[in-house]
Structure formats: C-alpha cells, structure tokens
Amino acid sequence: MIAFWVISIVMVASAVATVTAKKPVYSVVALLLNFAALAALYITLSAEFLAVMQIIVYSGAILMLFLFVIALLSSGVSSFNVGPDRMPKAAIPAALVIAIALGFVVYGLSNASIATPAAPSGSALGPVGSADVFGSVSDFGKALFTTHLLPFEITALILMVAVVGVVLLAGDKTPFVGTRERAREVRREMREAILREGGVQ
Amino acid sequence: MSALPVSLASYIGLSAVMFFVGVAGVVLRRNPLVMLMSIELMFNAANIVFVAFARAWMHNAGHIFAFLVITVAAAEAAIGLAIVVAVFRSAKNVDVDEVALLKG
C-alpha cells in the first residue's frame, strides 16, 4: 500500500520531469527513473518477469538508443538544445482537453464498480520463481509459447520490419525529407524553369 | 490468492495521469526526441493497466499483452529515432514545426 503510493509519486514526478526538461538528456534521465519505478510497480503486482523485461528492454536498449541519437545530433548543432519550446498555440486547447479527459476518468472511476471475478483455478500467488505460480517465468513462458504463439511470431515480423525501416531511413542513402525551406527552394526552381521555358517561346 | 494492495481504481488513475502527461509532452513539445519519450510514457501507462488487471483477474494474458506492447514500443522508438536522424540530416534542424510539407 505504502509502496504503491511512493512508486506512484515517483512515477508521476519523473514523467512530468521528462516532459518539461530543458535538455533531452535530462529527459532521458527522468525517463530512466520512471521506468525503474514502473519495474518496481510490476514486482508489487507479481509480474516479476515483466519487471525484468522493463529494465532490460526499456532502460537497457531503448533509452540507450535515445542517448546515442542525442549524442549523434547534438555534436556541433546549437539549435538542437535551444531551450523549452515557445508556448505553442495548441497549449490551451490541449490543456483543456487533457483536463476534461482526466475529469472524466475520475468521474468514471468514482462511479463505476470495477468487476474482479474469481481467478481461474491453477493460478495462485506464491514464492517468486516457483513453477505454476502466477507471474512466474515458467507460467509466463508457457502462456507465451502455447496460447499466444501466433502474436509472438508476429512480433518477430514487426521487429524485422522495424530493422529494415531503420536501415532504410537512417542508412547512407537517406530519402528526401522535406522542410518548408526545401519546399520554397523547389518552388523557386520550378518557377524559374517555367520562366525559362516561356522565354524560349 | 489475495486482494490487491490497493484498489484497481488507483492503478487506473495512475495510468491515466501518466498517459496524459505523455499526451501533454507530445502536444506541447517541439523537440522530436522528447515527443518520442512522451510516447514511451503513454505506452507504459497502458502497460500499468494491463498488468494491474492481470493481477486482479489472476490471469497472465495481461502480461503477454504488456510484453507485446514493449516489443512494439521498441520498434516504434527505433523507427522514430531513425526518422529524426533522417530529418536532421536533410534539414539540419530538429524542430517538428519546421517539418510541415503536408500543410494543406
């Protein structure tokens, strides 16, 4: 109970820090904290395998990727670090929408009773690591490789597509990604080409 | 079999708060890296609910789902970062508001 509230406070605070940090590096650090807290929350919910996955995949792989990109891009580019964003026009409507949605969540939670039926037989809470105990690695693995084998195979496909996509996007031959400036250039070139044609005629 | 440490509603509330913090990050920030991180926050907010419900129902389908979400999130982060790199290469700029060629 206490653990939940402590973890909750840490998670919300680190999330807010992630979003508001001036520099992306600070965001990554805050996000790391958030993920760690989340892993702790998973453990309180008897999902120790997921907790481990959370640490390894998110903290170990994804955040490292973020750090690499930051390192790659921030070298010699001053604009990258230009501080917190100007207040965009979307701020007020966005805040309003978020507030309203949160209000509805609170309203819904306070009004609705959430059904928690009896657990299926065969699953029970017990010492972590024991077989046939809810949340254990063997329990998880059995479900993953028998009942949910097809979705698991599909994740393999998704990851492969992601790898191909990354190689395509970030490889040597980067496809053209337009900006406003680039669009202006293109238009100017086209206009000049048309004018040249007209001059010939 | 034991009751949850706190009510399910608390988990959902925590998830909602985290989700909307992520939303705020996506909508308000112009730095694509921060936006991607905010999206990760939203993924994890969803995962909280999955795992909490799995625990409440004592059924590990929620775990499997959370696992799949992590996989997709990893793929998404990889692609998103690749795009950021590509944009940066051609534009020397990482402001998402500058990348607006689809303006109607």
Next chain:
Amino acid sequence: MIHHVMGVNGFYPLLMTLWLLPLAGAVLCWTFGPQLKQLAGWLGAATLGTSFVLTLLSWSAATQNSGGALGAHQSLLSWIPGFDFGLLLDPLSLIWTFIITGVGFLIHFYSIGYMHGDKAFARFFAYMNFFVFAMLTLVLSDNFVGLLVGWGLVGLASYFLIGFWFERPSAVAAARKAFVINVVGDVAIMFAIFVIFTKVGALGFGDVFANASQLGDWVFVVCVGLFIGAAAKSAQLPLHTWLPDAMEGPTPVSALIHAATMVTAGVYLIARCAPLWSVSSDAQMLVGTIGALTALVGAILGTAQWDIKRILAYSTMSQIGYMIMGVGVGAFEGGVAHFFTHAFFKAQLFLGSGLIIHALANEQDVRRMGGLMKKMPFAFVAMLTGVLAICGIPGFSGAFSKDAVIYGALAHGHPWLYAIGLITAGITAYYMFRMIFLTFFGSYRGDVDPSELGIRHPELAGTPAHDEHEPHEHDHAPAWIMAVPVGLLIVPTVFAGWLMFGEHSWWSQFFSAQFAPEHTVATPVSDVMTTVFAVAAVLAGFAIAYLRYGAPAAMEHAIERLRTETVRMPGALANALYFDAALDALFVRTSQLLGTLFGRLIDPLVIDGGVREVALSARWLGTLVRSFQTGLVRAYALILVIGVACFVAYYAIAGGVH
C-alpha cells in the same frame, strides 16, 4: 350490351409479313439508295403491293379459321402483366389496312413518276415505306401502347415527309409545326392510357373494353384525352392549323398521309374505342360538335384559298370533320364508311392536282391556271369525278357515306349537327366547283402578270416553285406511270359507295360484328329526305360557283374579278379565321414568356444559383477542413487526443451504467 369481337387467336405468318414488309422496304431503300437509284421506287411500290395482297390473303385465312368475319389476332410478345403486344386484324383494322396498303400502293406507283429525277429519290421512298409501316403498327396493334407507338411513328414519318425538301425554310417550319402539334396529341393520349391502366389494369383492347365499366366516371376523361390526340392528328379545331401548312410536302405525300391515311387516324381511334364512347354521352356530344364545327370551318376557309393544294387541304379538314362527327355521335359505321370513300376520292383529287402541278412546273396558284380542260383532259376527268364524289352527287361514292354521316347525326338526336352537315355540304360544292372552274375553264392565265391578278408576292401566294427539284423537261418519266394510278382510283371513287347501298348492305353486314347494334341505326342507308336536302344544298353551292366563276359573263372579266376578289378578301378569311394568331398568342407567347421567366430568373437564381451554392459550400468546407491540415505533427496529435478524450468520456459515462 356492348358487343366487341377481338379476333380469333392463331398463328398468322402473312399478317406479320404484311406488317414488317414496308419496314424492310424502308431499310433497303435507306441503306442502298445510291445503288438502287430509280429501282428504289419500284421496290417501295412492290413491297406495298405485296402487303396489299397479303392483307387480303390473311383476312381470308382469318375468316376461314373463325368461320365468320371475326378477324385474326396474334400475340407477338409479352411484357408486363396486362400488356401483351400483338396484331389484330378485325373488320375495322382491315378497312384501314386495305386503304393504307391499297391506296398506298397506287400513290407509291404514282410517285415513281412524280418524284422522277429528284435527287433524294430513294430517301423519299424510304420515308414513305416507313410511314406505311408506322401506320400499319397503329391500326394493327391490339393494345393502346402499340397504338401510341404507331401514333408517334406516323407523326415522325409525317415530319420527315413534310420537311422532305428541307432546303426550303417554309417546309422546315411546316414540318416542325406539324410535329409539335401532334406531340400535344400524343401526350394527351398518353394520359388517357395512364388513366385506363390505373383503373382497368390492362391495355389490350379486348381486356379494356370488356372491363370498361371499371372506368366509372373517368370514362369521360379518357375520351377527352383520346380525342385531343385524335384532334391533333386529324386536324380538328383548334389543332388543325398544321394541316394546310403540311402541303409543303410533295404532292404524293399530301395524298397519302395528309388526306387518305394518317389524318384519319383520329377517326380510327374513336371507332376503335367505340365501347368507351357509347357509354359517355358527354364525350359524344363534345366530339360530334367539334367534328361538325371543323367540317364547317374547313369548308368556309376552303372558299378563300388560291393554292390548289390548300383548297384540298381545307377540304380534307372539312371531310375529316364529317368523319369525326359521325363516329362522335355514335354513327360509327357511317364515319368509317366516309373514311373509306374519302380515301379514294381525296387521293384521286390530290393525284389529279399533282398531274396539273407537275405539268405546270410546280405552279400551285389557281389564279394562274385556267382553261386546262383541253390541254389536260385526263386530269380534268380525274378531278371532276373526285369533285362529284366529294360533293356527294348521288351515285358517286361520297354521297353514300356523307349522307350516312349527316343522317346519323339526326338519328342520334343531334338536329343542329345535322343542319351544320347540310350547310357544309353546300359550301363544299361551292369551293370545289370554284376550283374546277378556275382551273379548267376559261382561258389560261399563267402568262398574265401576277400583279394584274392581285398577287402581290408571288412567292408567298402559293408554294414557290422549287426549280432545283424540278424534273427537267427531257427527263420526264413516262406519262403512263402517273396516269395509271389515277385511272385505277377513278373506279372506287365512283363505285365504292355501292358497297353501302341497301338495307342489308355488304358494309353493314361486314361491320355487324364490330359495332354494337344500336350504333348501326345510321346504317349507310340514309333516308330519302336527307339525300334530297343534301342534293339541294349541293346544287345551291354549284349554282353560286357557276355564277361567280363558270358563267360566260364571269369568264369575260375573269382577271379583273380575281384581282378584286384577292384585294377585297376579308381579313378573317385571308388569315384563316385568326386561328394561328390565337394559338400563337395563347400558347406560343405564353411559352416564350415562361421561357423568358425561367431564363432570366429561375435559371440564373435557382438552378445556377443552386449549383453555385453547392460549389461555394464545397469550397467553404474545403477551406475549413484545410485549416486542420496544418502539416504540424503536434496538431494531428492534438486531434488524436481529442478523439481519445471522447472515448474516455464515453466509457466514463456509459461504461459505469451497464
């Protein structure tokens, strides 16, 4: 008790053949015109001759089948329930088919000579054969829809043939006028058919007439709708104005279509729908009155014409008025009999006038004729027999049928119509003999200066000479080609009436199965008094015509007289009683006004305005939606979030209730 026989069902290949043969002829003439050259005429005439023979053969086949004069009926195709298309050859349609193919054959034959050398020789025969096919469809159809199809097709053929010389603007205008007025009638008939189908649920003649009582009070509406169609096609008041103008077509066309066959389609329609008319006395009164008035007005206008074809056109209108009066008041046999004899003598008159027009290089103005009796004795004999027949001199065919119609009006309780009929007979004699005297007697006036005759605009006085179509002198077809049909027509012109003579005449026996007994009261045996009155009226008309045009004293100063008459012609007569102007003011002007209103207001403001509004609103919507399309990732994200918020709201409110 309505007695109506609808033929004996069976398989009649000859009937189908005679119906489709003219269509085949038309297609052949049309397709191979340039190759056929003069053969096109012989082909066209041959198809009709064959059809004529087949008509007689299929009738005898039908009577053999039925053992009596019931007729033949053959179903051809079934469409929706209540409408099967088939061919029906009963006594009524036999008479029409007989005239269409028989007289049609003679006129085709005559046309070979008349149209000789015309550059559109094959086209002419294609149209003529097409017309015959359309007319056969009209009279042989066993249901209202087939009749209406034929009705529309003959209107089309008439349009083609009136505008045959389409280089002449007057011909084009006349063709258009005829077509438009005919379409008015088509629409009226269509509405009548709608009513019939709604009330009775069938369109075949047999089914409709057997269940005519289901029409109830609507029978009058149906009769009026059918009659408007009949009036438009048969040139009845006030829809007659197209017929004189239709004389722009070649003379054989005038003879076949605008005298003998097509314009009598209205008579056929009313006679065919006799079971409907016999239960609606209001409709009888209406149709009888309009028929009589048309006869009178046509005759009066006939007295004021100078164009020989227009004289004949108004006489046609007048004679059809008689027929309509006959079938209108219920003397169906009399009306049909008058159609039968009229087809012969009017074709005779037109073909005779064609001989004159042909010989005089397309001169149609009787003021510039005169003294032709010695030059053209054959034409004189032909015209004279025709005139004697149309006037109803006893013994000639017209006398029997016309007296039957006039007496029929009295016998069915319409003394006023009887009186009008007799008066009209007198006027008819006057203008017909006026034509004879002006054309054949006295001295030839063709070389007199037109202005001395009071002709101010020679090109407007009659149909102008169309030199480009003028057969060259050295290129005339042999004279016998045109003479033979005229000569053959003299026979029925004189003798056809004897079919109707006597108490139990062949005619009344022939139609005994067709029309209910009470409508045979006016058997073509007219009573003696009627004949006496009619002859008296005719003699009076002849006497006036003789005194004004035929007497030696009148002949002496013929040129001066004609000039005075032309100049002093009352405006009402010169302008055909202002019917054209009235129709123009009533319908054409109002239509133009309506068109102007729509063109100036409704179209730009409502129709175009509507379209413009739609376009503008599309642009406005596009601008609106475009504003969402910022290209900014975060704006898209915001919209996404709004959607998410909506889902959350939905589940927060509805999810807790279940």
